[in-house]
Amino acid sequence: MATIGDVAKAAGVSRSTASYVLTGKRTTSLEVRRRVEQAVRDLGYTPNAGARALATSQSKVLGLLVQFLEDEFAPAMLQYMLGVSNVARELGYDILMVTEPDGSQALKRITDSRMVDGVVLMNVADDDERLPVLRASGVPGALVGLPGDCAGLDVFDLDFEEAGRTMVDHLADLGHRDLVLVSQPEHVVERGGAYVWRLRDAALAQAKARGITLHAEYGESQQPAVGRFLDDLLDRHPQATGLLLHNEAAAAALPSVLHARGIQSPRDLSVIGQYSDEFARTFSLPFSSIESAPDRLGRMAVRQLVRRIEQQDPTDPHVVRFVSPELVDRGSTAPPVSPPDVRP
Amino acid sequence: MATIGDVAKAAGVSRSTASYVLTGKRTTSLEVRRRVEQAVRDLGYTPNAGARALATSQSKVLGLLVQFLEDEFAPAMLQYMLGVSNVARELGYDILMVTEPDGSQALKRITDSRMVDGVVLMNVADDDERLPVLRASGVPGALVGLPGDCAGLDVFDLDFEEAGRTMVDHLADLGHRDLVLVSQPEHVVERGGAYVWRLRDAALAQAKARGITLHAEYGESQQPAVGRFLDDLLDRHPQATGLLLHNEAAAAALPSVLHARGIQSPRDLSVIGQYSDEFARTFSLPFSSIESAPDRLGRMAVRQLVRRIEQQDPTDPHVVRFVSPELVDRGSTAPPVSPPDVRP
DNA sequence: CTGAAAGCGCTTACAG
DNA sequence: CTGAAAGCGCTTACAG
Numbered sequence: 001m002a003t004i005g006d007v008a009k010a011a012g013v014s015r016s017t018a019s020y021v022l023t024g025k026r027t028t029s030l031e032v033r034r035r036v037e038q039a040v041r042d043l044g045y046t047p048n049a050g051a052r053a054l055a056t057s058q059s060k061v062l063g064l065l066v067q068f069l070e071d072e073f074a075p076a077m078l079q080y081m082l083g084v085s086n087v088a089r090e091l092g093y094d095i096l097m098v099t100e101p102d103g104s105q106a107l108k109r110i111t112d113s114r115m116v117d118g119v120v121l122m123n124v125a126d127d128d129e130r131l132p133v134l135r136a137s138g139v140p141g142a143l144v145g146l147p148g149d150c151a152g153l154d155v156f157d158l159d160f161e162e163a164g165r166t167m168v169d170h171l172a173d174l175g176h177r178d179l180v181l182v183s184q185p186e187h188v189v190e191r192g193g194a195y196v197w198r199l200r201d202a203a204l205a206q207a208k209a210r211g212i213t214l215h216a217e218y219g220e221s222q223q224p225a226v227g228r229f230l231d232d233l234l235d236r237h238p239q240a241t242g243l244l245l246h247n248e249a250a251a252a253a254l255p256s257v258l259h260a261r262g263i264q265s266p267r268d269l270s271v272i273g274q275y276s277d278e279f280a281r282t283f284s285l286p287f288s289s290i291e292s293a294p295d296r297l298g299r300m301a302v303r304q305l306v307r308r309i310e311q312q313d314p315t316d317p318h319v320v321r322f323v324s325p326e327l328v329d330r331g332s333t334a335p336p337v338s339p340p341d342v343r344p
Numbered sequence: 345m346a347t348i349g350d351v352a353k354a355a356g357v358s359r360s361t362a363s364y365v366l367t368g369k370r371t372t373s374l375e376v377r378r379r380v381e382q383a384v385r386d387l388g389y390t391p392n393a394g395a396r397a398l399a400t401s402q403s404k405v406l407g408l409l410v411q412f413l414e415d416e417f418a419p420a421m422l423q424y425m426l427g428v429s430n431v432a433r434e435l436g437y438d439i440l441m442v443t444e445p446d447g448s449q450a451l452k453r454i455t456d457s458r459m460v461d462g463v464v465l466m467n468v469a470d471d472d473e474r475l476p477v478l479r480a481s482g483v484p485g486a487l488v489g490l491p492g493d494c495a496g497l498d499v500f501d502l503d504f505e506e507a508g509r510t511m512v513d514h515l516a517d518l519g520h521r522d523l524v525l526v527s528q529p530e531h532v533v534e535r536g537g538a539y540v541w542r543l544r545d546a547a548l549a550q551a552k553a554r555g556i557t558l559h560a561e562y563g564e565s566q567q568p569a570v571g572r573f574l575d576d577l578l579d580r581h582p583q584a585t586g587l588l589l590h591n592e593a594a595a596a597a598l599p600s601v602l603h604a605r606g607i608q609s610p611r612d613l614s615v616i617g618q619y620s621d622e623f624a625r626t627f628s629l630p631f632s633s634i635e636s637a638p639d640r641l642g643r644m645a646v647r648q649l650v651r652r653i654e655q656q657d658p659t660d661p662h663v664v665r666f667v668s669p670e671l672v673d674r675g676s677t678a679p680p681v682s683p684p685d686v687r688p
Numbered sequence: 689c690t691g692a693a694a695g696c697g698c699t700t701a702c703a704g
Numbered sequence: 705c706t707g708a709a710a711g712c713g714c715t716t717a718c719a720g
Contacts, residue, residue: 001456001458049394049397050394050396051398053397073626074426075419078418078422082412086443089443094440095440095441096405097441098433098439099439113390113392113393115394221626222625223625223626249626249627252596252626253628255600256599256630282417282418282419282565282596283593283596284593284600286600
C-alpha cells in the first residue's frame, strides 16, 4: 500500500503538506492541492487507519454493544442495530459490533484500547453492570433502554409507560372491562429489563384508574412453551375480552392458538401488541400494535453520541429522551360482543 | 491512559522488555515478568490498539459485510452474524460490521485502510461485484454464499441442490404427485441470489426424474403482498397436495391463509419449508423444514478465515464447503388423502 | 536474559 | 503558503 510519503514524493511536496491537503486543516495553493489529489488517485492512496488513530487519538469507530440473551427476542435487536449502523456511516463512523455475553469486560477492552471513540449500549438493564465501566472509561456513551441511574449518560427509549396506558385506554374506550397482559418472560424482569415493568406497572395503574380489571402475566419466549402458555392463559381467563401483548413470540404464536380454539379476533377477542410495523409485515403478525420505532431510536442515539464526541463540551447537559408510542391499527380490536358483567 | 512506558517505569525495566513480557515473544526472567505483570495490574494498562496495529500490521479485527436488501429476509442474517461474531471473539478478533448498500466501496475502504485483517462476505451474489475488490485487496476473505467464480476464495454454503432434492423426495416418497414450490421473490434471482435457483433447479430436475409435477413460483417478501400471493397460488393449483417453501415470509404467512381457506395441514396439504430450527421456534412456524444451519456456516467461515490469516501460507488450497441439509420433522407432511390422479 | 534505537504511517505545532 | 521535525504508542531486529 502507498503511504503518505509516496503521495508526497509523487506530488513533489513534503509529507506535511500532503497531509494538510488530505485533512484540509490549513490552506494550500490550488496547484499543490491538484498535484496531491492527482497523486492520491494515481496511487490509490488510503490513509492507514491505525496510524491516523494513533496520531489523532480518534478511531472514527463506534462500539455497538449488543447482548443476545436467552429469553429476549433477538430479531427486534436487528432493527436497532441497522438504525445505528446506517446513521453512523452517514456521519463518518464505522461500527465495531460486540456480542460477547460479558459486556463489562468487552466494554473495558474496546474503550481502554482506544478502539472506539464512543459506544452505544443496547439491552440496557435497570442496574446495568456496564454503566460503571462506561463512566470510568471517559468515553462518551449513548444508551438504548432506560437504566435506574442516567447520570452522565444520553438515554433513548420508547415511552413504555405511555405505551402501557395507550393499550389499556384503547381497549377500555371500546368498552372492554376485563383484560389480560402478556409480558416478556419473568427472567427478563429478573435481569433488570425495565421496559417490562414500566409498561406493566403503567398498564396496571391505568386499568385501576379506569376501574377495569387487568390480569398481568409473564409469557414465554419460544415454541413449544409459548403456545402452551397462551392456551393455558385462555383457559384461565375465559371472561377476558381483550389481550395485550408485550411479547413478540407470543404475538407470533397467538394466531394458531386462537385458530385451534375456534376463537376469532376481534369478534371473540380484541388483541393489541407492541412491536414495530416492519416486524408485523415481515412475520405476518395480524394484530394492531404500538409501534416500537427501533430504527428511529438507534438513529437518535448515534446522532447524539457523535455530537458529543465531536463537540467535546463536557458541560453540555445529558439528555433522556422518550419516543412517544403510536398506535398502528390492523383491525384486531373491536367492542366486546357481550358485556363482561351481566347487569340486571 | 497508561502507556507501555509507564508500565516499564513502574516495573523498573525497559519498554522493550515490558513489551516482550506482554507479547511473550521472548523468554524473560520470572522476576521481571512478575514485576511487569504487577505494574500492568496496578496501572490498569491496556495496549493502544492503533499503535499495536501500526507496529504489527495486524488489527485483530475482521470485517463483516452484510447487506439488508429490500426483498431479502433480514432476520435470517442475524443468525449468521451471531455465529461469525461469537467465534471471532473466541479466536481473539473483533468484528467491524458494515451494512452499507455499496459493499464494494465499503470493502475497499476497510481493506485499504488496514482496519481489518480479513473479511467475511455475506449475501454473496452469483456475479458479486465485491469479489474483484476483495481479490485486489490481498486481504483474506471467506464467503457465505456461492458465487459463480470461487477462485482464490474460501466459500461456505448450505447445499441448496441437496435441499431441493430432499424436499421433493420427502413428499414424493409419501405419494404426492403434484407439488408447488414457492421461492424467494424474483428480484432476488435478478440480483444473482444463486441459492434461489440452485434449490429450484434441483427440485425441478428431481421432480422430473421421479415423474411428478412441480410448479415453481416466485413469492413475495412481506405482508400484505405475500398473503395475497399465497391465496392466489392456492386458487391456481387446486390439485396440488404438497407445498415447498423456500421463503421465510411465506412460511410465516401461510398458517393464516390456510386457516382462512379451511385447509388443514397435513390433512389437506403437506407443507415443508427451508429455514433454521431456531427460527421456527421463535416465530412459531409449524412446518417441517430443512435446517439451514446459519450459525454453523458463520462459524465455519470465520474459523477458516482466521486459519488463513494466521498461517499466511498462500499455497494452502482454498475450500468450497457445502453443509448437508437435515430434515426437521414437525409433522406437517403426510400421504395425500386422495390420489391426485383417479385411476380407473 | 535485557536495553537502546529504529520504525510502523500518520498529524501538527513550530519556523520561515 | 510550505517544510523539517517531533511525537502518537507500540514492536522488533540488533547488540551486548
